[in-house]
Amino acid sequence: MSEKLLEVNNYSVASTDDIAILKNLNLTINKGETHVLMGPNGAGKSTFGSSLLANPAYKTTHGHILFEDEDITALATDKRAKKGIFLSFQNPVEIPGISLYSFLRSAVKNSAVPLTNKQFREKLNSILTILDLKKEYLERDLNVGFSGGERKKVEMLQLLMLSPQLAILDETDSGLDVDAVNIMLKGINEFQQDKEKGMLIISHNMHILNKLNIDKVHILVKGNIIAEGGSELINEINEHGFSRFEIQVGDKNA
C-alpha cells in the first residue's frame, strides 16, 4: 500500500450553473502529513474543501479524486464520509430539534469505527476535557444558538469523535479569540498524534499556522494552485500578501 492518502488529479469543478471555479488542480497528501491551503478571498478554497466531500452545490467537470488509492470521484457525500474524510465547516448549519449528544451518538454508530456505549462515553468525556467544553452543550440542539466559537469547538469535537483518516479544516480558527485558538490547536495536535492520518488546513491565522508542523503549503488564486512550498511560504504571505501570486495568475490568464 502506498503512503498516499489523498490524490487529486487534474481536478476541475464548476457550480451547478456551469461557472468554472476550480481549474485543473493537482495535489497529493500522504499519510502523516499536514497541508495548508491559502489564498485570497474568493479563490475557491472552501469550494475545494467541500467538493472533496461531494457537495451537490458543485459538480466535477474534469479529473479524479483518489482516496487511499481508490477512485471516489463518483461517490456521494455520505460514502466519502464513511471512507474517512471529514470536513470541519466554516459555517456549521443549525439543526433544530436534535441534541448534540444524540447526533454524535448516531454519527459515531454510522462511522467505520462504531464504539460501544461505554467506549463512546469515555471518549466523549476525554475530548470534552481537551476542548474545554461543558457537558451541558450535549443537551443543546445541534449548533442552534451556538456562538461562532462554540460552533468551531463542536466541529472539532465531531472530528475527534469520528476520528477520520483525512480532516479538512475550513477556517477552523476564524472569529476565535486567542484562548479558543489555543484550544483548537490542542484539538489539532491530538488528531496529529496518529501518523496514519492526514490533514488539510484552510487558514490565514499565523498564530495557528506558526505553531503547527506543516509539510506543505498550496497557494490557490482564482481557482488555480499557483505556488507550492514549505512553511516559508506562510511567512512570505504574512509579509507581502497574495499580490505576487495574483499578478502571476493574471499573466497566466493573459
Add this chain to the structure above:
Amino acid sequence: MPEVLTKTAPITEINRSLYDFTKAEKDVEKLSSGLTEEIVRQISAKKNEPAWMLEHRLKSLQTYNELHIPNWGPDISELNIDNIVTYVRPNTKLSANWDEVPEDIKDTFDRLGIPEAEKKALGGVGAQYDSELVYHNLQKSVAKKGVIYSGIEEALSGPFAEMIRKHFMRLVPASDHKFAALHGAVWSGGSFVYVPPYVKVEIPLQSYFRLNSPGAGQFEHTLIILDKGADLHFIEGCSAPKYNVANLHAGCVELFVGENAHLRYSTIENWSKNMYNLNTKRAKVEKNGIMEWVSGSFGSHTSYLYPMTILNGEYAKSEFTGITFAGEGQNLDTGTKILHNAPHTSSVVNTKSLSKSGGISTFRSAVTITENAHKSKASVSCQSLMLDDKSRSDTIPVMDVRCDDVNVGHEASIGRIDDDAVFYLMSRGLSENEAKTLIVNGFANPISKELPLEYAVEMNNLIRLEMEGGIG
C-alpha cells in the same frame, strides 16, 4: 468526464402494516347505506334511548338536509353519503373484560397495543369497534374517587342522564355545519367522562376508535365534564385499515372545563387514506380553567379538523399544540379556533405541518377576541416544512380583535428542507434519507415530545417509515 453522481432517494409510500389489517365481518348487523328517516329511527330503536334523543336525531336530520357542504376547504365531492353505511354493530356486547371480547376484535386491539397500554399507563380504557363500544373499563382506584368513565349510551339511562341531556350537542349544535348535523342524526358509541370537584385523575384515560367495516361511517360522541378544580388527561386514538371505498368519520367531542379545572386532550388520528375525517371538537373553559389540546393528524384522505376553545371565564387559558403530516393523496386541512370571551384570557397556538409526495397540508386558525375580553393575550405560531417540490403547504391565520387593550402575536414560516443541512449531515456519514429523516424529526420534535410517550415513539416511527426510501 461524468458529473459527480448524488443518489437521490425516492421516498416511498408509508408502511401502514401496523394499522392496515382487516378482519372479516362476522355476523355483524349492518344497516343499509345512505341516510333516511327510516335509518335514523332504526338506529335510535336499537339503542333503547330516551325519547328526547330520537327527537334530537330527527331534528338534526332535518338540519342536515337543509345545510350545504362547505365550499371553502378541500374537495369532498367524492364523498357520497348514499354509499356510507352509518351503523355497523359488531356481534358482541359492551364488556369490562377483554376475555369476553370476541377473538378477532380483541386481536385487533392487541395489535394496536391497547390492553398492554391499559396495564402499564392508563387509568381507564374505552374501545370502540365500528359503531359500538366493545370494551370499557375504569380502574377501581379512579372509580373510587367518583370519576365516571363509561359508554355514553349506557350513561344515558343512568344517574347522569340529566347531566348528559343538558350538555349533549349544546357546545356543538347540529346547526354548526352539515356534518355536525349528520352526527346529531346518526351518532353511535363514544365515551362519557365526569370528574367531580377537586378530583385529580393521576393517570390518563384513553378511548380508542377502530373502524373495520368498508364503506362505513363512524360517528362516536365524546362528552367530558370536569367539575371545578378537577384535573384529567384524556387520550383519543383512531385508526382503520385501508379500503377502496370511502369511509367517513364525523365524530363529535364536547369538553366542559369547569372553574379552576385542567383538561389535557391528546389525539392521535391515524385513519387510513380512504377516510374522510370531518370531526368536530370543542371545549368551553370557565374561570381560571386550563384547556390543553395535543393533536397529531397523520392519516385520512381528507381532513377538516379545527378543535375550538371557548375561553368563557376570566383568566381561562388554552394551549393548542398540533402536528399534521400529509403524504401522497392526502389533503389535510387542520388548525384551531379560539374564542376569547372574557377578560384576562390567554391562548397559545403552536403547530407544525409537513407535506410530501404531493400531499397538501393547510393550517387554518381563527382567533376571535370579543369586546369584553380585555387584557387578553393570544399568540399563534405555525411552521410548515415541504419535503419536495410536489407538495404544498398553506397557512391561513385569521385574527378578529374587537378590543384595544389586548396582546396578540402571530408568526408563520413555510420552508423546504435546507440543502446545506442535508449536506452537513451527510458529511458526517448519514445517508440522504437518514439526514432528511433527522431534519424532519428535529422539526417535529418540539411537538412530538408533548405527545403521550407511546404515541411519540409511534410518531417517530411513522416519520421514519414515511421517509424510508428505495436505496439499496
